[in-house]
Amino acid sequence: MxxxxxxxxxxxxxxxxxxxxxxxxxxxxxxxxxxxxxxxxxxxxxxxxxxxxxxxxxxxxxxxxxxxxxxxxxxxxxxxxxxxxxxxxxxxxxxxxxxxxxxxxxxxxxxxxxxxxxxxxxxxxxxxxxxxxxxxxxxxxxHYYKNCYIEGATDFVFGNAASLYEKCHLHSISKGDGAMTAQKRESPLENTGFVFLGCKLTGSGGAVLGRPWGSYSRVVYAITYMSDVVQPQGWNDWEDPTKQKTAYYGEYKCYGPGSKRDKRVKWSHSLSNEEAAPFLAKTMIGGRGWLRPAPTQFRKNSPIVKMKPNEN
CATH class of the missing domain: 2.160.20.10 (Single-stranded right-handed beta-helix, Pectin lyase-like)
Incomplete structure (x- = not known):
C-alpha cells in the first residue's frame, strides 16, 4: 500500500x-x-x-x-x-x-x-x-465515479466492472434508439454490475436504461432523476428473450417523467428497501477499504510542499 x-x-x-x-x-x-x-x-x-x-x-x-x-x-x-x-x-x-x-x-x-x-x-x-x-x-x-458527466448515444457505459456511479450525470445524444448501459456480467457468481445512485439522466431522442451484453447483466438505478429521454419500457433484451430470465435490472425510488413504471418491461424490478440496501453504499466495490482522500502534501524529491487541491 x-x-x-x-x-x-x-x-x-x-x-x-x-x-x-x-x-x-x-x-x-x-x-x-x-x-x-x-x-x-x-x-x-x-x-x-x-x-x-x-x-x-x-x-x-x-x-x-x-x-x-x-x-x-x-x-x-x-x-x-x-x-x-x-x-x-x-x-x-x-x-x-x-x-x-x-x-x-x-x-x-x-x-x-x-x-x-x-x-x-x-x-x-x-x-x-x-x-x-x-x-x-x-x-x-x-470502480467509483462521483460527480462525473458521461455523454453518448449507444451503450455508452459498457463492460463488466463492479462500479458505483454517485451523483453522476448521464446524457444521451441518441436519435431515438439509444441504450445508456450494456453491462456484461456473464455468471450469477460474478460480483459485478453498475449502480447509479443519486444520478441524473437527460438527453434528446430516446434511450433505454440498459440492455444485456452478458446474460446475467446487472444494473440498478437508485434515487435517480430520469427525464423523458428514458423510453417507457425502460429496458430491452437485445433481441434475446432468454436473457429476460437472467438479467437483473432494478429501479429504486427514482423520480421524474422517465421514471414511471407502468409501461416498464415486466422482467425488470421495482426494488423494496431491503432489496435496494446492498446497492446504496460502497459495499459492492469494497470502497471503504481503498478509496482515499486527495493528498494535501506534495514533494518533488525530498522537500515537502504543502498544497490544498480542491475537494473530491
Whole structure:
C-alpha cells in the first residue's frame, strides 16, 4: 500500500513551465512497480494525445486544476476493437482521475471509446467523458465515479466492472434508439454490475436504461432523476428473450417523467428497501477499504510542499 502522507508531484504544462509538456511523458517517468502516491497535475489546456497508464504503474493520480472543461484530453480513433480506440486507458490499480475531460471525437460512424478502465480500485471525480458509441468501457475491476458527466448515444457505459456511479450525470445524444448501459456480467457468481445512485439522466431522442451484453447483466438505478429521454419500457433484451430470465435490472425510488413504471418491461424490478440496501453504499466495490482522500502534501524529491487541491 502506498504511503498516504504525501505524494510525489509531477507538473504537466504545455507552456514548458512544468516538468513535462505531454501527459504520457509524465506517466512514463514513473518507475515500474511504483509503490508511492504520484500526483500528476495537468495545467489547463487541450492535450491531443492517447494516454495509457500501464498495469505496472499503480498509485497514479491524473488531475486537472479545478474544472473538467479546462483540461481536455482528446483523440479521434474508432471503428476497430473497443480495446484499441480509447483516448485514455487505465490498466493500473489504485488510479485516481480528477477534473478532466476525456473525449473521443470519432463521431457517429462507429465505435469510439473515450475511456477504458481495466485496473482494480480506480476512482474518478468531477470528470467529463465524451463520445458517441461506446463512450466508457468500464471493463473489469472495482470502480467509483462521483460527480462525473458521461455523454453518448449507444451503450455508452459498457463492460463488466463492479462500479458505483454517485451523483453522476448521464446524457444521451441518441436519435431515438439509444441504450445508456450494456453491462456484461456473464455468471450469477460474478460480483459485478453498475449502480447509479443519486444520478441524473437527460438527453434528446430516446434511450433505454440498459440492455444485456452478458446474460446475467446487472444494473440498478437508485434515487435517480430520469427525464423523458428514458423510453417507457425502460429496458430491452437485445433481441434475446432468454436473457429476460437472467438479467437483473432494478429501479429504486427514482423520480421524474422517465421514471414511471407502468409501461416498464415486466422482467425488470421495482426494488423494496431491503432489496435496494446492498446497492446504496460502497459495499459492492469494497470502497471503504481503498478509496482515499486527495493528498494535501506534495514533494518533488525530498522537500515537502504543502498544497490544498480542491475537494473530491
Amino acid at each position: 502506498a504511503a498516504a502522507s504525501g505524494a510525489i508531484l509531477i507538473r504537466v504544462d504545455q507552456s514548458g513551465l512544468g516538468d513535462y509538456t505531454k501527459i504520457q511523458d509524465a506517466i512514463d517517468s514513473v518507475p515500474s512497480n511504483n509503490s508511492e502516491l504520484v500526483f500528476i497535475w495537468i495545467k489547463p489546456g487541450t492535450y491531443r494525445e492517447k494516454v495509457v497508464v500501464p498495469a505496472d504503474k499503480p498509485f497514479i493520480t491524473l488531475s486537472g486544476t479545478n474544472a473538467a472543461d479546462s483540461t481536455v484530453i482528446t483523440w479521434n480513433d474508432g471503428g476497430n476493437a473497443p480495446s484499441q480506440s480509447p483516448t485514455v486507458k487505465i490498466l493500473a490499480s489504485d488510479f485516481v482521475g480528477r477534473y478532466l475531460t476525456i473525449q473521443n471525437t470519432y463521431g457517429k460512424t462507429g465505435k469510439g471509446v473515450a475511456l477504458k478502465v481495466s485496473g482494480d480500485k480506480a476512482a474518478f471525480y468531477g470528470c467529463r467523458i465524451l463520445s458517441y458509441q461506446d463512450t466508457l468501457l468500464d471493463d473489469i475491476g472495482r
